[in-house]
Amino acid sequence: MTPLRMSMRPVTHRLSSVSALGRRSIAATTPSSAMTSAGAPEPRSAGTVDQWPKNLACAQLYGNPWAIPIPDVARTDLLVVMGANPQASNGSLLSYPDLIGEITRIRRYCETDVVNTWLVYLRFQHMRGRLTDQGLDEELARTRAWLTEAKQPHFDEFLAAWSAGA
DSSP, rough: OOOOOOOOOOOOGGGGGGGGGOOOOOOOSHHHHHHHHOOOOOOOOOHHHHHHHHHHHHHHHHOOOOOOOOOGGOOOOOOOOOOOOHHTTTTTTTTTHHHHHHHHHHHHHHHHHHHHHHHHHHHHHHHHHHHHHHHHHHHHHHHHHHHHHHHHHHHHHHHHHHHHOO
């Protein structure tokens, strides 16, 4: 395998920039590039937003725009998505069933974890004497009000568990 030759020229977000690597341009052989050179508007799709930047990144990293690595989302501790937008394509390049639902579940878990940490912090400050009994009660009431006003199902579940354990 030959190493990639890097160029110092700025790279655009079109696949035709693959030629900056010293390889034949992919976009120049597609019908859409022929249409745009004739003055027709360039077609856009979810792939334009999600897939093309990833193809460009893969072409620059691996020398092949279609050598797209597929992460194992279920066993991933940290997933950084660069060059793709899972919301635009519903996670089509990640090959995970209901990726958006999984991201939502993770976000909801993290949000309730933050609230839990906040409650531990309040009780710690109360234990240290930095928060009076009245101050603690006010902060707890303010937190309950915020969770109620948010009208989110995971916060409703959190409030129910909090009330049951209180």
